[in-house]
Amino acid sequence: MVKGFLFDVYxxxxxxxxxxxxxxxxxxxxxxxxxxxxxxxxxxxATYALETARRGSSHQPFIPLATLTLEALKVLANVRLSMELTDEEAERLNGVWRQLGPWPDTVEGLSALRLIAPCATCSNGSYADMAPLAEYLGIEWDAILGSEASGFYKPHPQTYLRSVEALEIKPSECVMVAAHQKDLVHARSHGLLTAFIKRPDEFGGRGMGEELEPTSDWDFVVSSLLELAESAQMSV
Incomplete structure (x- = not known):
């Protein structure tokens, strides 16, 4: 029985x-x-994602994601643009992480899912990232959980388990929703239900890193949050 949803965000x-x-x-x-x-x-x-994965796997404590994305940006600017960004330029560019765009199904789909059960983030983004991003996207969360709340980056076990605990439900009653199947592998290993959502345009073009086909027998395989809401409704 589904009693809660956790979401990867980016x-x-x-x-x-x-x-x-x-x-x-x-x-x-x-x-x-x-x-x-x-x-x-x-x-x-990719640069910041490697660092969060390294930190999560090596049990290093959480530091704000904005710090890691800023460091990655400065390194790339130096390597690919052969220039050093000013602090103001770097901060302004880094701010884009709080002004991303919703997928066509995001607003309506998340609203439908919140009618079924509480929906919370399980993202590597901190509260300072997730709160303004949610406002910019035009969505609401029942809770902002994940790495900052747990003290660890994914895929550390506590990122998932403490997020479930915060919803006051069992892992077997919680669905981890992600477009990245490695995230689902870790969530399932800690007892969570899993929902794979296909986002074919995530990397800006086919063949650039998007995941189109399920690699395991996930509990839900969908192409939109609305489709997930329809399927999950039958599991309540």
Missing amino acids: GTVCDWHKPMTEAIESYAASKGITVDAPEFARQWR
Whole structure:
């Protein structure tokens, strides 16, 4: 019986690639420089994601995600643009993580799911990231959980287990929703139900890293949050 939903956010609930690409293109144009903005965006995400995974796997304590994305941005700017961003420029570009775009089904789908059971984040983003992002997306969460609340980045077990505990339900009553199946592998290993949602445009084009087919027998396999709500309704 489903009594709660936990969500990965970046890529699952919102489109990070398009807003990031546009921000990078705008910055490059203002400087009169040429950059492969779509690829820069993908590398920016990949760079910080490697660091969060390393920290989660090595049990290192949480530090704000904005710190890691800022560090990754500065390194990439130096390597790919051969330039050093000013602190103001870096902070302004880094702010795009709080101004991402919803997928077409996000607002209506999340509203439908909240009628079924509480919905909370289980993201590597901190409260300072998730709260303004939710407002920008036009969505509401019943709780903002995940890495900051647990003290560890995913895939640390406590990221999932403490998030479930905060909802005051059992892991077997909680669905982890993600477009990234490694996230679901870890969630399932700790007893959670799993929902794989296909986001074919997450990386800005086919063949760029998106996951289109399930790699396991997840409890739910859907193409939108509305579809998940319809399927989950039968499990309540």
